[in-house]
Amino acid sequence: MTKSQAKSFRNILEANLIELGGRALRRDAIAVETAADDLDRTLRASERDLAVHTLEAASVGIRAIRAALQRMDDGTFGICLECDDEISLKRLTALPAASLCIECQEAADSGREARPRRMALPMAA
Numbered sequence: 001m002t003k004s005q006a007k008s009f010r011n012i013l014e015a016n017l018i019e020l021g022g023r024a025l026r027r028d029a030i031a032v033e034t035a036a037d038d039l040d041r042t043l044r045a046s047e048r049d050l051a052v053h054t055l056e057a058a059s060v061g062i063r064a065i066r067a068a069l070q071r072m073d074d075g076t077f078g079i080c081l082e083c084d085d086e087i088s089l090k091r092l093t094a095l096p097a098a099s100l101c102i103e104c105q106e107a108a109d110s111g112r113e114a115r116p117r118r119m120a121l122p123m124a125a
């Protein structure tokens with residue numbers, strides 16, 4: 001990965017972080033309200049469930065992005081956490097916060113063993 005590629009991934013990650021952070025801040029939608037009647041209560045409950053779901057998804061995303069930015073600082077961005085192989089640019093373009101290569105991700109999703117770890121690559125300066 002070139003420096004300019006790394007920089008553009010950083011820009012994308014930082015923009016995503018700001019966007020998700022804004023979403024996570026709207027916690028007031030989760031506030032429990034007392035509603036006048038049952039239908040109103042049901043509607044509010046499902047709005048609340050949706051808000052909780054959005055908040056959870058946002059915090060998972062925020063954690064993944066922070067970890068990716070940390071790996072960028074460490075010089076290990078784009079390296080699979082499981083097998084130390086390079087994550088393809090195509091995959092990173094689709095999912096800049098990806099921490100696993102496609103093979104390890106598929107293995108994790110299907111519950112199979114991850115690929116055997118290779119010797120650690122010397123860190124690119």
Ligand SMILES: [Zn+2]
Nearest residue numbers: 080083101104
């Ligand atoms: Zn891998």
